[in-house]
Amino acid sequence: MKKQLSFLLVAALILSLVLAGCGGNKPAETPAEKDMVVGFIYVGPIGDGGYTFAHNEGRLHLEQELGVKTLYKENVAEEDQEVMNAVADMIDQGATVVFATSFGHMDGLEKASKEYPEVAFMHCSGFKMTENMGNYFGRMYQARYLSGIVAGLKTETNNIGYVGAFEIPEVVRGLNAFTLGVKSVNPEAVVNFKTTQTWYDPATEKEAAKALLDAGADVIAQHQDTAGPQQAAEEAGAFSIGYNTDMKAAAPGAYMTAPIWNWGPYYVTQVQAVIDGTWKAESYWGGMADEIVALAPLTELAPAEAAELIEAAKAKFISGETDVFVGPINDNEGNLKIAEGQKLTDEEMLSMDWYVEGVKK
Amino acid sequence: MILTAAFFSAAIVAGTPLLFATLGEIITEKAGNLNLGVEGMMLMGAVMGFMVGLKTNSPFLAILAAAVAGGAGAFIYAFLTVTLRANQVVSGLTLTIFGTGFSGFIGKGLVGEIMTVDIRKFFAPVEVPLLSKIPIVGQVFFHQDMFVYLGYILAVLLGIYMYKTSKGLNLTAVGENPAAADVASISVSMYKYLHILLGGALCGLGGAYLSLVYVPAWQENITAGRGWIAVALVIFATWNPYKALFGSYLFGGLDIIGFRIQGSGLAVNQYFINMLPYLVTIIVLVTISFRKSKKNSPPAGLSVPYFREER
Incomplete structure (x- = not known):
């Protein structure tokens, strides 16, 4: 009895392996000559x-x-x-x-x-x-700057929350650009920054956003790969800015726009x-x-006056007239990091490890 | 400034998936079976609960589906370890790997979907009359969602079952000394099966809390290692459901305190905080083995397959 049973199990296992092998991601295609x-x-x-x-x-x-x-x-x-x-x-x-x-x-x-x-x-x-x-x-930082304009105009408490994955140059650059966008329309606002040490954990990301909301933030932005922070904002009756793709479906009651990849x-x-x-x-x-980076269409929750300001800033980025990191820019300890008229080089941007004025860690 | 009512309230929410999984694992281990498949069963419960909730728009069917899915995962494990007497550690680990793959496979088409409005409304926080009016305590414990209340009730019911009923005593006997239990004409296999399945169902509910209430969306690997914390929590709680209640909320609080410390001026590394639950578990383990207290030690028959012929 035991022997038959184990034989049966082995047979079932092999069969399932064979079937799993057939049901792979994408069946092997025989490439036609002309097809790339x-x-x-x-x-x-x-x-x-x-x-x-x-x-x-x-x-x-x-x-x-x-x-x-x-x-x-x-x-x-x-x-x-x-x-x-x-x-x-x-x-x-x-x-x-x-x-x-x-x-x-x-x-x-x-x-x-x-x-x-x-x-x-x-x-x-x-x-x-x-x-x-x-x-x-x-250059995702350009789109983040534009999303910062939306957040800066929307906030009433002048307290904006930003959930980031790690303190690495890519995240820091995005946060700084976002903050400069906020400051361009609302010099009073402060961007509170928290890291989760993960790119991908919906529950943890949501918790980080909740911590920011509990501390008084009324707009949440994120450099994370799931929509966790968006839902935290919606539940708290606050507003949010997504990332990567249009996240409207994830939190229709909070989502305003998102810097997105294209x-x-x-x-x-x-x-x-x-x-x-x-x-x-x-x-x-x-x-x-x-057009490799863009700002997703603004929803009706976004402040009405944002569209015009965004178009103006975007036109300047596109024409190359100016960029995000053009001096004078101070860091959040009050030191002048970029002098008047100076523009950060790509290398300096790719290794950015300091926070602009207005970021609170 | 950090330890506000809002923080404690959030800690309870963060601890709730841990509580369900921990209660499930306690009852499994009480029957003498170490099931390391918690993470897998949570994921199976999470994905099935989400799918059924989305398709039927019924919170009850969603919960039922999650419990059945967790139980089905546990059934595989029970069959391997009780009937075939396979190695429990290996079987449990296999179940985790299986559950992760299963949930990713089933959940493929569910990604990006958000739980329906009706179900989200059903699981929105509700105030308990009178109790929620108590200052601070009311806001922390009695302004929560249905799942959290279910967690309180289950922990207490499980405690009563284990410590106050004859069936609970039988369960302890099966876990401590299955041969003696067998002599006392307790059906060892039936007890093991029933409690492993029940444990799996509770793990499934823990997973469903993430996908139905907490997040509430399906994303691959939504549990992100919480099943392993639950395994550690069982030891922390010394197989006691009441302590599990406290331990889950403590570990939940540790899970989220990192964000609240950031910016408060305290320089505590997030990685250090992530380490804490396990560090505490090790300390508890060391303490248990030093004190040799019968009450706090694991069931004597834990992870030993029972052969009637070897009595």
């Missing part, structure tokens, strides 16, 4: 409703615009071997262009780019390059360049002018 195949490596699930979701929207846009075939792999860990396996998998299926979308994919992608010199690689948010591997990112057009131009044979590895940090 593009691979995407994601750090999280598309279902995060945030960062990876935004990249996936870009992939769908690419499919629609150019009619190329795309492959994707979710939850690729930030380890060299994992990335190289994913790349090999995609190239096996005919991919000639591979995008990897997280900082930690950098070294693995670099190794893969040397192993497959005929394939074009593009890496998001890193700094390494090889002959056939470029990198790309967006990867689609960039993916189209890059893949088109590969098709035309004009592609070469480059370092790309696009801003509002390229």
